[in-house]
Amino acid sequence: xxxxxTFLGLLVALQEPTxxxxxxxQQVVTTVRDQSGAIVRGLQANDFILEESGVAQKIxxxxxxxxxxxxxxxxxxxxxxxxxxxxxTISGVAAATGLARLLLHRLxxxxxxxxxxxxxxxRVEQGFTRDRRKMEEAITRLSDEPxxxxxxxxxxxxQSLAEMKKAGLRKRGLIVMTDGYFGGDLSDVARxxxxxxxxIFAFAMRGVSQGLQYPPGQPCTAACHAFGTLPPxxxxxxxxxDLTQRFLEMLSKETGGRSVVFEMHLRDTLFRVDVxxxxxxxxxxxxxxxxYYPADSKKSGGQIRVRTTRPATRVFIRRELEASxxxxxx
Amino acid sequence: MSQASKxxxxxxxxxxxxxxxxxxxQDTVSGKWVWAGNRGWQRITLDLKASGxxxxxxxxxxxxxxxxxxxxxxxxxxxxxxxxxSGVIAGNNITFEQAASRTASQARGxxxxxxxxxxxxxxxxxxxxxxxxSIALTRxxxxxxxxxxxxxxxxxxxxxxxxxxxxxxxxSDIRIETPSPASPLPVSLDVEVMxxxxxxxxxxxxxxxxxxxxxxxxxxxxxVPPNASVxxxxxFDHNLTWLKDPDSLKNVNIQGAWERLFQSSLVFxxxxxxxxxxxxxxxxxxxxxxxxxxxxxNGRVTAQLGDVVQPPRGQKDIYGMIQWALTRFAGxxxxxxxxxxxxxRDGRLSPGWFxxxxxxxxxxxxxxxxxxxxxxxxxxxxxxxxxxxxxLHFIVINSDHDPEFGPAVVPRRISGLYPGATAGIRxxxxxxxxxxxxxxxISGGRVLYGNTPQDASLLFSDLHQALGVGKIxxxxxxxxxxxxxxxxxIEAGVLNKAFRVTQYRDGYIAH
Numbered sequence: 001x002x003x004x005x006t007f008l009g010l011l012v013a014l015q016e017p018t019x020x021x022x023x024x025x026q027q028v029v030t031t032v033r034d035q036s037g038a039i040v041r042g043l044q045a046n047d048f049i050l051e052e053s054g055v056a057q058k059i060x061x062x063x064x065x066x067x068x069x070x071x072x073x074x075x076x077x078x079x080x081x082x083x084x085x086x087x088x089t090i091s092g093v094a095a096a097t098g099l100a101r102l103l104l105h106r107l108x109x110x111x112x113x114x115x116x117x118x119x120x121x122x123r124v125e126q127g128f129t130r131d132r133r134k135m136e137e138a139i140t141r142l143s144d145e146p147x148x149x150x151x152x153x154x155x156x157x158x159q160s161l162a163e164m165k166k167a168g169l170r171k172r173g174l175i176v177m178t179d180g181y182f183g184g185d186l187s188d189v190a191r192x193x194x195x196x197x198x199x200i201f202a203f204a205m206r207g208v209s210q211g212l213q214y215p216p217g218q219p220c221t222a223a224c225h226a227f228g229t230l231p232p233x234x235x236x237x238x239x240x241x242d243l244t245q246r247f248l249e250m251l252s253k254e255t256g257g258r259s260v261v262f263e264m265h266l267r268d269t270l271f272r273v274d275v276x277x278x279x280x281x282x283x284x285x286x287x288x289x290x291x292y293y294p295a296d297s298k299k300s301g302g303q304i305r306v307r308t309t310r311p312a313t314r315v316f317i318r319r320e321l322e323a324s325x326x327x328x329x330x
Numbered sequence: 331m332s333q334a335s336k337x338x339x340x341x342x343x344x345x346x347x348x349x350x351x352x353x354x355x356q357d358t359v360s361g362k363w364v365w366a367g368n369r370g371w372q373r374i375t376l377d378l379k380a381s382g383x384x385x386x387x388x389x390x391x392x393x394x395x396x397x398x399x400x401x402x403x404x405x406x407x408x409x410x411x412x413x414x415x416s417g418v419i420a421g422n423n424i425t426f427e428q429a430a431s432r433t434a435s436q437a438r439g440x441x442x443x444x445x446x447x448x449x450x451x452x453x454x455x456x457x458x459x460x461x462x463x464s465i466a467l468t469r470x471x472x473x474x475x476x477x478x479x480x481x482x483x484x485x486x487x488x489x490x491x492x493x494x495x496x497x498x499x500x501x502s503d504i505r506i507e508t509p510s511p512a513s514p515l516p517v518s519l520d521v522e523v524m525x526x527x528x529x530x531x532x533x534x535x536x537x538x539x540x541x542x543x544x545x546x547x548x549x550x551x552x553x554v555p556p557n558a559s560v561x562x563x564x565x566f567d568h569n570l571t572w573l574k575d576p577d578s579l580k581n582v583n584i585q586g587a588w589e590r591l592f593q594s595s596l597v598f599x600x601x602x603x604x605x606x607x608x609x610x611x612x613x614x615x616x617x618x619x620x621x622x623x624x625x626x627x628n629g630r631v632t633a634q635l636g637d638v639v640q641p642p643r644g645q646k647d648i649y650g651m652i653q654w655a656l657t658r659f660a661g662x663x664x665x666x667x668x669x670x671x672x673x674x675r676d677g678r679l680s681p682g683w684f685x686x687x688x689x690x691x692x693x694x695x696x697x698x699x700x701x702x703x704x705x706x707x708x709x710x711x712x713x714x715x716x717x718x719x720x721x722l723h724f725i726v727i728n729s730d731h732d733p734e735f736g737p738a739v740v741p742r743r744i745s746g747l748y749p750g751a752t753a754g755i756r757x758x759x760x761x762x763x764x765x766x767x768x769x770x771x772i773s774g775g776r777v778l779y780g781n782t783p784q785d786a787s788l789l790f791s792d793l794h795q796a797l798g799v800g801k802i803x804x805x806x807x808x809x810x811x812x813x814x815x816x817x818x819x820i821e822a823g824v825l826n827k828a829f830r831v832t833q834y835r836d837g838y839i840a841h
C-alpha cells in the first residue's frame with residue numbers, strides 16, 4: 001500500500017509543471033434605461049462599450065438571462081408615522097407588510113430575500129434566505145412590533161446597503177417602503193447610495209392628501225383641519241418634513257431604480273402596485289452582466305464607464321468585486 | 331334490585347343525561363364559525379371552545395390571509411383577533427364579550443380631543459342562538475354618553491355558519507321603521523295663490539281652500555297665512571370640512587368658501603321682514619347657539635370664521651342636533667324653519683374601527699349592515715320632527731366625496747384596496763341621502779344639493795322661495811292614512827276658480 005502511494009506521488013511529480021496565472025474576471029452588472037426611464041431589453045455584448053480608466057475593454061463574458069435568480073432586500077420604515085395614515089385605508093406599516101407578502105408571492109422559489117427595518121434602530125429582521133416561512137415569520141414579527149421613532153431612513157439606507165453586500169446572487173436590488181417623513185440632508189446619503197451601486201426601488205406610502213399629513217401625536221388645530229395645513233413644526237418633531245418627492249427623485253437618479261407613490265385610497269392602487277412589483281422584478285432580472293479581463297492588469301480597479309451604442313440610453317452599473325476566479329492555463 | 335341499587339341507577343341516569351346534554355352542547359358549539367358578507371371587509375370568524383356551560387375562544391374581525399393562493403388584496407390585511415370572555419352557554423343560547431376592544435386611534439395613542447377621550451368602547455357583547463349549523467348573533471355596543479366618538483348604540487344582527495358550510499350573504503339594505511305616532515298628526519302643504527293678473531292673493535282663510543288626499547277631501551285643521559312671522563335657524567356643521575375642495579391638495583379654499591357662504595347667508599337674512607326672526611347655531615358632536623333669536627333690524631350680523639370653525643371633537647350628531655334645534659323653536663310663533671348646512675353624514679352611519687393587542691386595525695366588518703340602534707334613533711328623530719311643525723331644509727355641499735371615516739383626527743377611507751368598496755361607498759352615500767330626504771320630507775322641507783360653496787347663493791335663492799316669506803299659505807289637514815311608508819298624492823284648490831294655486835309639493839310619504 002505504502003509503495004503504491006509513493007508511486008502515485010512520483011507520477012504526479014514527474015508530470016509537466018502547471019503554469020498558474022491569476023487573472024481576475026471583472027464583472028459589471030448593468031441596468032440600461034431609455035429617456036423615459038423604461039428598461040432597455042434585448043441588448044447584445046457588442047451593444048456595450050466598456051472602459052476602465054479610459055481604456056476600452058473587450059467583453060469576454062455577457063449574460064442577460066432573465067431566468068437568473070435575484071436577491072431582493074426589503075427595507076421597511078417602522079417609525080411612528082407609519083403606524084397611521086391619515087385618509088388611508090390601512091396604516092403605512094400594514095401597506096408595507098402587505099407589499100412584502102405580495103412581493104414574496106411574485107418571486108421565484110430560487111430568488112433570495114432579506115427583510116430589514118428601522119424604528120428605534122436599524123435591524124436585519126431576516127438575512128438573505130430562500131425560506132419563505134422564515135420570511136413570513138419575520139414580516140409578522142415586524143408588524144407586531146410597536147412603531148418607534150429613532151432611526152431615520154437617511155441613517156438606515158447605508159446600513160441596509162451594507163447588508164445587501166451579503167446577497168448571494170449577482171442580480172440584486174433593494175426595495176424601500178416608507179412614508180417619506182424624515183429630516184436630514186439628502187446629499188450625503190446620495191453619495192453613499194451612488195457608491196453602493198445597488199438599484200433602489202422605493203414605495204412611498206401616502207394617505208389621501210399631503211395637506212392632511214401630520215405626524216401622529218401632534219394635536220391638529222382648527223386650522224389644520226379646516227384649511228388642511230400642517231401644524232407648526234415643534235421642537236419635538238426634530239424638524240421632520242415631507243421629503244418624499246426629493247427622496248424618490250434622488251433614488252431614481254443615483255441608483256437606476258424607480259419609485260412608486262402608493263396612494264392607498266385610490267381605486268386603482270392594487271393594480272398599480274401589481275404593475276410596479278412586476279416591473280421591479282422584470283428590471284432586476286433584466287440586468288446585464290458584462291465580464292472582462294483587464295487589458296492592463298496593473299491598472300485594474302480604476303474607474304469603469306459603460307455606455308451603449310444605442311442613442312439616449314443611461315447605464316447604471318455595479319461592479320461585482322467578489323466575482324473573481326482563477327483560470328488555469330496549461 | 332335493592333332500593334340502593336335503584337337509587338344508584340336513577341342517579342347514574344340523571345348524571346348521564348346531564349353530561350350527555352353538556353357534551354351535546356360542546357359538540358354543537360365548539361369549532362369554527364364564519365360570517366362573510368359581500369364586501370371585502372365583511373368577515374368574522376369565531377373559534378369557539380365549550381367546556382360545560384362555559385364558552386371561550388376568540389373572535390377574529392376582518393379579512394386577510396397568509397395563504398399562497400390568497401387574492402392579491404388579502405395580503406394587505408390581517409384580521410384583528412380578540413379573546414372571548416364571559417362566555418356562557420344556556421341551552422341553545424350563547425352570550426360572550428369581545429375583550430379588550432379599542433379603536434385604532436387608541437391603539438396608536440392619538441391624544442383625545444377636547445370633548446373627551448377618543449374612541450373607546452367599554453364592551454362589545456354578543457348574544458346568539460344556535461340553529462343547527464348556524465348561530466344567529468346580535469352584536470351590541472352601548473353608547474357612552476361621555477364619549478363623543480362613541481355616538482349612538484350600535485346593534486347588528488348576522489348569522490355565522492359552521493366553517494365549511496354555506497356562508498351567509500351580507501346585506502346593505504337600509505330599512506327604517508318609524509314608530510307610529512299616538513294620534514295621527516296633521517300633514518302640511520305650502521301653496522301660493524295668484525289672481526288672473528298674476529298678483530299674489532294674501533287674504534284667504536281656511537274656508538277658501540279645499541284639500542284632497544289620494545282623491546278624497548280632507549278636513550283642513552289650520553291655515554298659516556302669508557303674513558305670519560317666520561322663524562329661521564341657520565345651523566352650520568362647524569368644522570367646515572364639508573366645504574373642502576376635493577381637487578385641492580391643500581384645501582386652502584375653506585376661508586374663501588366660508589366667506590362666500592356667510593355673505594350668501596346675510597343676503598338671505600336681509601330679505602326677511604320686520605316680524606321675522608332668526609338665530610344661528612353650530613354643531614358637530616354637540617350643538618350650541620352662536621347667535622340667539624333676534625329680529626333682522628337688531629343691528630348688523632357678524633360672524634367670524636373662528637365662531638364657526640372648531641377642531642373636530644367627535645362624531646357628527648345630526649339627529650341630536652335636530653332634537654336640540656327643535657327645543658330652541660319652543661315659544662316661537664309663526665312658521666318655523668331649520669336650515670342645516672352640512673354633508674349630512676351622521677356619525678352613527680360611519681363604521682367603527684377596532685384594534686387588537688397586536689395593533690391590528692380593522693374596520694368594523696359589520697359596516698354596511700342595518701344598524702338597529704341607528705335605525706331606532708333615526709325613527710325617533712323623524713317622529714319628533716313630524717310633531718314639531720318645524721320645516722327642515724338641508725343645504726348639502728360636496729356630499730358625493732369619497733367619505734372619510736373613523737375618529738375625526740385620523741380620518742380613514744375604505745376606498746382603494748377592499749373589493750366591493752365602490753359599491754359599499756355608494757350604499758353608504760345613498761343611505762346618507764335617503765335619511766336627509768326622509769327628514770326633510772316628513773317636515774315639509776327640502777334637500778338642496780350643491781357641488782361647490784359658490785352654489786350656496788343659488789341654493790339660498792331657492793330656499794328663500796321655499797320659506798314662502800310673505801306669500802305662502804301653509805295648509806294643515808288631517809290625514810287618515812296609516813304610516814305605511816307609501817306616497818300619497820295631495821291636491822289643493824280654492825273655491826274661487828279664477829285664482830291659480832301653486833303647490834310646493836305633490837304629495838308626501840306617510841312615515
